[in-house]
Amino acid sequence: MAKPKTTGMTLIVKTVTRLTVGLILLFGIYIILHGHLSPGGGFAGGVIVALSFVHLMLAFGKDVAVTKVSKNIASNLESIGALMFLFVALLGFLGGSFFLNILSKGTPFKLFSSGTIIFSNISIGIKVGVGLFAIFLALVILERAEKEE
Protein backbone atom coordinates (compact mmCIF):
# COMPACT_ATOMS: atom_id res chain seq x y z
CA MET A 1 0.00 0.00 0.00
CA ALA A 2 1.41 3.37 -1.02
CA LYS A 3 1.24 5.42 2.16
CA PRO A 4 0.98 9.19 1.77
CA LYS A 5 3.65 11.13 3.62
CA THR A 6 1.31 13.39 5.60
CA THR A 7 -1.28 11.42 7.51
CA GLY A 8 -4.39 12.96 8.97
CA MET A 9 -6.33 15.99 7.83
CA THR A 10 -5.35 19.41 6.49
CA LEU A 11 -3.18 22.05 8.18
CA ILE A 12 -6.21 24.07 9.37
CA VAL A 13 -7.67 21.10 11.20
CA LYS A 14 -4.30 20.26 12.72
CA THR A 15 -3.77 23.80 14.02
CA VAL A 16 -7.24 24.03 15.54
CA THR A 17 -6.79 20.58 17.06
CA ARG A 18 -3.50 21.62 18.66
CA LEU A 19 -5.29 24.50 20.35
CA THR A 20 -8.45 22.70 21.45
CA VAL A 21 -7.43 19.16 22.37
CA GLY A 22 -5.90 20.15 25.70
CA LEU A 23 -8.97 22.13 26.64
CA ILE A 24 -11.24 19.19 25.85
CA LEU A 25 -9.06 16.90 27.99
CA LEU A 26 -9.13 19.43 30.86
CA PHE A 27 -12.91 19.76 30.59
CA GLY A 28 -13.27 15.98 30.81
CA ILE A 29 -11.09 15.88 33.94
CA TYR A 30 -13.14 18.75 35.42
CA ILE A 31 -16.40 16.86 34.78
CA ILE A 32 -14.96 13.73 36.42
CA LEU A 33 -13.63 15.53 39.52
CA HIS A 34 -16.81 17.59 40.02
CA GLY A 35 -19.12 14.63 39.54
CA HIS A 36 -20.51 14.92 43.07
CA LEU A 37 -21.09 18.69 42.80
CA SER A 38 -22.41 19.34 39.30
CA PRO A 39 -24.10 17.33 36.54
CA GLY A 40 -21.84 14.86 34.83
CA GLY A 41 -19.75 12.33 36.68
CA GLY A 42 -17.40 9.51 35.85
CA PHE A 43 -19.12 8.15 32.76
CA ALA A 44 -19.72 11.46 30.95
CA GLY A 45 -16.26 12.82 31.86
CA GLY A 46 -14.63 9.59 30.75
CA VAL A 47 -16.32 9.78 27.37
CA ILE A 48 -15.10 13.39 26.99
CA VAL A 49 -11.54 12.29 27.80
CA ALA A 50 -11.87 9.52 25.19
CA LEU A 51 -13.22 12.05 22.68
CA SER A 52 -10.14 14.25 23.13
CA PHE A 53 -7.90 11.35 22.10
CA VAL A 54 -10.26 10.43 19.27
CA HIS A 55 -10.03 14.07 18.14
CA LEU A 56 -6.23 13.79 18.15
CA MET A 57 -6.39 10.58 16.14
CA LEU A 58 -8.80 11.94 13.54
CA ALA A 59 -6.72 15.07 12.98
CA PHE A 60 -3.17 13.70 13.09
CA GLY A 61 -3.63 10.09 12.06
CA LYS A 62 -3.24 6.91 14.05
CA ASP A 63 0.50 6.99 14.64
CA VAL A 64 0.56 10.27 16.60
CA ALA A 65 -2.31 9.21 18.86
CA VAL A 66 -0.71 5.83 19.55
CA THR A 67 2.46 7.55 20.82
CA LYS A 68 0.30 9.26 23.49
CA VAL A 69 -1.72 6.21 24.52
CA SER A 70 -0.61 2.88 23.08
CA LYS A 71 -2.70 -0.25 23.13
CA ASN A 72 -0.79 -1.78 26.05
CA ILE A 73 -1.15 1.36 28.16
CA ALA A 74 -4.84 1.46 27.26
CA SER A 75 -5.52 -2.11 28.34
CA ASN A 76 -3.45 -1.69 31.52
CA LEU A 77 -5.26 1.52 32.51
CA GLU A 78 -8.61 -0.12 31.76
CA SER A 79 -7.81 -2.94 34.17
CA ILE A 80 -6.47 -0.50 36.77
CA GLY A 81 -9.70 1.51 36.60
CA ALA A 82 -11.85 -1.57 37.06
CA LEU A 83 -9.71 -2.81 39.95
CA MET A 84 -9.79 0.64 41.58
CA PHE A 85 -13.58 0.66 41.52
CA LEU A 86 -13.66 -2.83 43.02
CA PHE A 87 -11.15 -1.72 45.66
CA VAL A 88 -13.38 1.23 46.60
CA ALA A 89 -16.23 -1.26 46.88
CA LEU A 90 -14.23 -3.64 49.07
CA LEU A 91 -13.06 -0.70 51.22
CA GLY A 92 -16.58 -0.62 52.61
CA PHE A 93 -15.92 -3.90 54.43
CA LEU A 94 -13.69 -1.94 56.84
CA GLY A 95 -16.89 -0.33 58.06
CA GLY A 96 -18.97 -3.46 57.86
CA SER A 97 -20.66 -3.78 54.47
CA PHE A 98 -20.10 -3.67 50.70
CA PHE A 99 -19.82 -0.14 49.23
CA LEU A 100 -20.14 1.54 52.61
CA ASN A 101 -19.03 5.19 52.52
CA ILE A 102 -16.44 5.00 55.30
CA LEU A 103 -14.43 8.14 54.57
CA SER A 104 -15.25 11.50 56.09
CA LYS A 105 -18.18 13.21 54.39
CA GLY A 106 -16.68 16.69 54.59
CA THR A 107 -18.68 19.86 54.12
CA PRO A 108 -21.11 19.90 51.18
CA PHE A 109 -20.28 22.07 48.12
CA LYS A 110 -16.52 21.56 48.68
CA LEU A 111 -14.40 19.65 46.16
CA PHE A 112 -13.08 17.18 48.74
CA SER A 113 -16.34 16.02 50.23
CA SER A 114 -18.65 13.02 49.93
CA GLY A 115 -16.16 10.34 50.99
CA THR A 116 -15.64 7.52 48.52
CA ILE A 117 -17.88 8.93 45.78
CA ILE A 118 -15.06 11.04 44.31
CA PHE A 119 -12.76 7.99 44.13
CA SER A 120 -15.50 5.97 42.45
CA ASN A 121 -15.93 8.78 39.93
CA ILE A 122 -12.21 8.90 39.18
CA SER A 123 -11.94 5.13 38.69
CA ILE A 124 -15.02 5.01 36.45
CA GLY A 125 -13.67 7.97 34.48
CA ILE A 126 -10.32 6.22 33.85
CA LYS A 127 -12.06 2.98 32.90
CA VAL A 128 -14.63 4.49 30.54
CA GLY A 129 -12.23 6.93 28.87
CA VAL A 130 -9.53 4.39 28.18
CA GLY A 131 -12.00 1.64 27.29
CA LEU A 132 -13.86 3.66 24.66
CA PHE A 133 -10.57 4.91 23.19
CA ALA A 134 -9.36 1.30 23.00
CA ILE A 135 -12.53 0.33 21.12
CA PHE A 136 -11.98 3.15 18.63
CA LEU A 137 -8.31 2.19 18.24
CA ALA A 138 -9.25 -1.44 17.56
CA LEU A 139 -11.81 -0.39 14.92
CA VAL A 140 -9.29 1.88 13.15
CA ILE A 141 -6.66 -0.87 13.16
CA LEU A 142 -9.24 -3.27 11.71
CA GLU A 143 -10.06 -0.85 8.89
CA ARG A 144 -6.38 -0.41 8.02
CA ALA A 145 -5.79 -4.19 8.06
CA GLU A 146 -8.72 -4.70 5.69
CA LYS A 147 -7.24 -2.15 3.29
CA GLU A 148 -3.91 -3.97 3.23
CA GLU A 149 -5.47 -7.27 2.27
Add this chain to the structure above:
Amino acid sequence: MELHILLLFMILGAVVAVEVKDLLSSVIAVGAVGFALCLAFLILKAPDLAITQLVVEILCLIILIRATIKRDLPLTIEGRWIFNTISTVVFICVFLFFAWLALKELPSFGNPIMAVVKKYLEEGTTRTGAVNLVAAVILDFRAYDTLGEATVLFTSVIGIMAILRRPGRKKVK
Protein backbone atom coordinates in the same frame (compact mmCIF):
# COMPACT_ATOMS: atom_id res chain seq x y z
CA MET B 1 -45.36 21.47 24.20
CA GLU B 2 -41.67 21.57 23.20
CA LEU B 3 -41.42 17.97 24.32
CA HIS B 4 -44.14 16.90 21.87
CA ILE B 5 -42.47 18.74 18.98
CA LEU B 6 -39.20 17.02 19.86
CA LEU B 7 -40.89 13.61 20.06
CA LEU B 8 -42.50 14.14 16.64
CA PHE B 9 -39.11 15.17 15.26
CA MET B 10 -37.52 12.04 16.73
CA ILE B 11 -40.19 9.79 15.19
CA LEU B 12 -39.74 11.49 11.82
CA GLY B 13 -35.95 11.12 12.07
CA ALA B 14 -36.25 7.44 12.94
CA VAL B 15 -38.57 6.83 9.97
CA VAL B 16 -36.13 8.65 7.68
CA ALA B 17 -33.24 6.60 9.07
CA VAL B 18 -35.04 3.37 8.27
CA GLU B 19 -36.41 4.34 4.87
CA VAL B 20 -33.57 6.27 3.22
CA LYS B 21 -31.43 4.34 0.73
CA ASP B 22 -28.08 6.03 1.36
CA LEU B 23 -26.22 4.58 4.36
CA LEU B 24 -24.49 7.85 5.35
CA SER B 25 -27.78 9.76 5.31
CA SER B 26 -29.26 7.06 7.53
CA VAL B 27 -26.41 7.45 10.04
CA ILE B 28 -26.89 11.24 10.10
CA ALA B 29 -30.66 10.79 10.67
CA VAL B 30 -29.86 8.54 13.64
CA GLY B 31 -27.57 11.27 14.95
CA ALA B 32 -30.36 13.85 14.66
CA VAL B 33 -32.62 11.56 16.71
CA GLY B 34 -29.91 11.28 19.34
CA PHE B 35 -29.42 15.05 19.66
CA ALA B 36 -33.19 15.57 19.88
CA LEU B 37 -33.19 13.01 22.71
CA CYS B 38 -30.48 15.07 24.44
CA LEU B 39 -32.69 18.19 24.22
CA ALA B 40 -35.65 16.18 25.53
CA PHE B 41 -33.60 15.17 28.58
CA LEU B 42 -32.77 18.85 29.16
CA ILE B 43 -36.46 19.80 28.98
CA LEU B 44 -37.28 17.02 31.46
CA LYS B 45 -34.64 18.55 33.81
CA ALA B 46 -32.11 15.71 33.70
CA PRO B 47 -28.79 17.43 32.88
CA ASP B 48 -26.70 14.39 33.87
CA LEU B 49 -28.43 12.25 31.28
CA ALA B 50 -28.27 15.06 28.72
CA ILE B 51 -24.48 15.41 29.04
CA THR B 52 -23.97 11.64 28.83
CA GLN B 53 -26.34 11.32 25.85
CA LEU B 54 -24.58 14.18 24.03
CA VAL B 55 -21.03 12.86 24.39
CA VAL B 56 -21.95 9.23 23.70
CA GLU B 57 -23.92 10.33 20.64
CA ILE B 58 -20.89 12.22 19.29
CA LEU B 59 -18.62 9.21 19.83
CA CYS B 60 -21.12 6.84 18.19
CA LEU B 61 -21.53 9.19 15.22
CA ILE B 62 -17.76 9.38 14.71
CA ILE B 63 -17.44 5.59 14.83
CA LEU B 64 -20.46 5.01 12.57
CA ILE B 65 -19.39 7.59 9.98
CA ARG B 66 -15.85 6.23 9.91
CA ALA B 67 -17.25 2.73 9.54
CA THR B 68 -19.86 3.49 6.88
CA ILE B 69 -18.39 6.26 4.75
CA LYS B 70 -16.05 3.91 2.91
CA ARG B 71 -18.46 1.09 2.11
CA ASP B 72 -21.71 2.57 0.91
CA LEU B 73 -23.90 -0.46 0.43
CA PRO B 74 -27.22 0.22 -1.28
CA LEU B 75 -30.06 -1.53 0.46
CA THR B 76 -32.21 -3.79 -1.68
CA ILE B 77 -35.67 -4.80 -0.55
CA GLU B 78 -37.31 -7.31 -2.83
CA GLY B 79 -40.34 -9.56 -2.86
CA ARG B 80 -42.94 -10.47 -0.27
CA TRP B 81 -43.72 -6.85 0.54
CA ILE B 82 -47.39 -7.69 1.22
CA PHE B 83 -46.41 -10.25 3.85
CA ASN B 84 -43.85 -7.87 5.33
CA THR B 85 -46.31 -4.98 5.56
CA ILE B 86 -49.09 -7.09 7.08
CA SER B 87 -46.80 -8.67 9.69
CA THR B 88 -45.38 -5.25 10.59
CA VAL B 89 -48.85 -3.77 11.06
CA VAL B 90 -49.95 -6.76 13.16
CA PHE B 91 -46.92 -6.51 15.43
CA ILE B 92 -47.36 -2.73 15.82
CA CYS B 93 -51.02 -3.31 16.82
CA VAL B 94 -50.02 -5.96 19.36
CA PHE B 95 -47.34 -3.66 20.78
CA LEU B 96 -49.75 -0.72 21.03
CA PHE B 97 -52.36 -2.91 22.78
CA PHE B 98 -49.95 -4.08 25.46
CA ALA B 99 -48.44 -0.58 25.78
CA TRP B 100 -51.95 0.76 26.39
CA LEU B 101 -52.54 -1.88 29.06
CA ALA B 102 -49.25 -1.01 30.75
CA LEU B 103 -49.59 2.77 30.49
CA LYS B 104 -53.01 2.67 32.18
CA GLU B 105 -51.32 1.51 35.38
CA LEU B 106 -48.55 4.11 35.41
CA PRO B 107 -48.87 7.32 37.45
CA SER B 108 -49.65 10.42 35.41
CA PHE B 109 -46.78 12.35 33.80
CA GLY B 110 -44.92 14.59 36.25
CA ASN B 111 -46.45 13.00 39.37
CA PRO B 112 -44.18 10.11 40.33
CA ILE B 113 -44.86 7.75 43.21
CA MET B 114 -42.53 9.13 45.88
CA ALA B 115 -42.24 5.97 47.98
CA VAL B 116 -38.50 5.27 47.70
CA VAL B 117 -37.28 8.54 46.22
CA LYS B 118 -38.51 10.64 49.12
CA LYS B 119 -36.00 9.12 51.52
CA TYR B 120 -33.13 9.70 49.11
CA LEU B 121 -34.14 13.31 48.48
CA GLU B 122 -34.35 14.05 52.19
CA GLU B 123 -31.26 12.22 53.45
CA GLY B 124 -29.05 12.09 50.35
CA THR B 125 -26.86 15.08 51.06
CA THR B 126 -26.51 14.51 54.80
CA ARG B 127 -25.74 10.80 54.52
CA THR B 128 -23.32 10.90 51.57
CA GLY B 129 -22.04 14.48 51.50
CA ALA B 130 -22.62 14.68 47.72
CA VAL B 131 -24.59 17.69 46.52
CA ASN B 132 -25.39 16.08 43.18
CA LEU B 133 -28.10 13.60 44.16
CA VAL B 134 -27.64 11.54 41.00
CA ALA B 135 -24.04 10.85 42.02
CA ALA B 136 -25.22 10.08 45.56
CA VAL B 137 -27.70 7.50 44.27
CA ILE B 138 -25.59 5.79 41.60
CA LEU B 139 -22.33 5.72 43.58
CA ASP B 140 -23.53 5.29 47.15
CA PHE B 141 -27.08 3.98 47.58
CA ARG B 142 -27.13 1.99 44.35
CA ALA B 143 -23.41 1.49 43.83
CA TYR B 144 -23.85 -2.24 43.36
CA ASP B 145 -25.79 -1.57 40.13
CA THR B 146 -22.98 0.72 38.97
CA LEU B 147 -20.49 -2.08 39.61
CA GLY B 148 -22.57 -4.32 37.33
CA GLU B 149 -22.67 -1.63 34.66
CA ALA B 150 -18.90 -1.17 34.89
CA THR B 151 -18.47 -4.93 34.53
CA VAL B 152 -20.64 -4.94 31.39
CA LEU B 153 -18.50 -2.21 29.84
CA PHE B 154 -15.27 -3.99 30.84
CA THR B 155 -16.50 -7.26 29.32
CA SER B 156 -17.54 -5.57 26.08
CA VAL B 157 -14.12 -3.89 25.74
CA ILE B 158 -12.42 -7.25 26.32
CA GLY B 159 -14.68 -8.87 23.71
CA ILE B 160 -14.01 -6.20 21.10
CA MET B 161 -10.25 -6.32 21.68
CA ALA B 162 -10.30 -10.13 21.44
CA ILE B 163 -12.29 -10.15 18.20
CA LEU B 164 -10.51 -7.29 16.42
CA ARG B 165 -6.89 -7.88 17.41
CA ARG B 166 -4.47 -8.63 14.63
CA PRO B 167 -3.12 -12.12 15.56
CA GLY B 168 -6.62 -13.56 15.70
CA ARG B 169 -7.38 -12.47 12.18
CA LYS B 170 -4.09 -13.64 10.69
CA LYS B 171 -4.61 -17.18 11.89
CA VAL B 172 -7.73 -17.53 9.74
CA LYS B 173 -5.68 -17.24 6.54
